[in-house]
Amino acid sequence: MHYPAVLLLLLPGGAEAFRICAFNAQRLTLSKVAREHVMDIFVRILARCDIMVLQEVVDSSGSAISLLLRELNRSHKTQVLDSYVYEDKDDLFAREPFVAQFTFPSKVLPSLVLVPLHTTPKAVEKELNALYDVFLDVSQRWQSKDMILLGDFNADCASLNKKRLAELALRTEAGFRWVIADGEDTTVRASTHCAYDRIVLHGERCQSLLSSAAAFNFPRSFRLNEEEALNISDHYPVEVELSRAAPRVQPLGLAALLLLLLLLLP
Template sequence: MWESPRGVRLPVAMLRPAVLLLLLLTRGMEAFRVCAFNTQRLTLVKVAQVEVMDTLVRIVARCDIMVLQEVVDPSDRAVALLLRELNRSHRTQVLDSYVYHDQDDLFAREPFVAHFSLPSKVLPSLVLVPLHSTPKDVEKELTALYDVFLDASQHWQSKDVILLGDFNADCASLAKKRLSKLLLRTEPGFRWVIADGEDTTVRASTHCTYDRIILHGERCQNLVQSAAAFDFATNFQLTEEEALKISDHYPVEVELNQAARSIQPLSLAALLLSLLPPELARVA
């Protein structure tokens, strides 16, 4: 919640983008956070609920790159409304992207692969390979994901790749014995930073590591500061019922240290000046 000078309490979802930009830029500039979040059927009706939008904004604003999964809104208005509440700080941009050509029809949802710039001399760019697997074909899709990695790596001539998303890679969907035999586990160079056994589900009745982040590339792996599921229910003091209105999954995230050292934080005066309308900025 935000309290105005007159004491009127407003949800974060109703804040002006300029205020949200201030909130985004107050986060530490020394780390770069990449996240994936299965939002469990993100619809226009869902984001129209103030308390849901409020929490979604707080979750997404923590990340520099956020992969949102299970967006089911043909109109695209749900994401547009969410983006309207988020004024990004432009620490990254999409350099290129494509949908993987699934000629053998191995994926229920073909991976949308993207190449991002990073504000770093150490790691100037990064390839993201998201996947939301279908529970009935987890092993087949994760085996095929290795080929997607090879394709994306070759396409952009980059070894620095992050594979991430709701892999359904645990519990009844994929036995640990089968998990251990995946190429993404046995081939050298891959690091699974969300540990087996970490609960990425909201319900107290489940304990599964469905959501994963896998890193490839020495430069990328050497910058890892932390990786975990973000328990927004505990952090935002929500009941299980309230949290489930957002999703039945927690976001997973990896934080890369030193990845933003080429970016210098704006002074408060410069930041406020940049937020003024042009006519007022000239006067200032």
């Protein structure tokens, strides 16, 4: 079955930082969320975020998402300004990126673009290099360089070794910041340690607001054993927090100021 490329949910996140998340929910079906304990964990994961990129939704009826949304209050902290599905003329993507532009509650950055992607393991390098072309297309269409590329990139282990990872356009071209580190584990199984799921920031204003980025270890947070956690997904969500204002430059202390004056004296 062909999965939807991405589902974007606007959710009631925290009050201070603005949290953007991506989560490969591993075949999210109606029967999966119909289980009460599974629904409870999903709601707790989703409710932490202001925007959630939910991947591997396998439900043509839309009932699974309706059930989830019924348990969540809709957020008014952001709204979609525009969106489009990237025109994949050369058929490079198994799931064409669905790109969206959101309002952002910051005077520094009034709007932000999200570019989600779920690669297929057999063509990771090809798709991630093509993602750079999507970045260029978005930049030209909306005249914006401030964007976040995120999702299950399969960007580690057997799917993409370190040498091929280092040669990607998104690694060699200036301005891209991979905030989920190469050594991070985004997988639930104890037998694997792979940074499959990634978040990449581009744009000076966007990067200036970066507060934190990490994989969310929901089994540890919700005290689930591995078997219980795998009922939810075999991936951890990955998330980035953006502050609403750029960090202030700290004034020089007296000692530093005196040293600077001494250095400037002839």
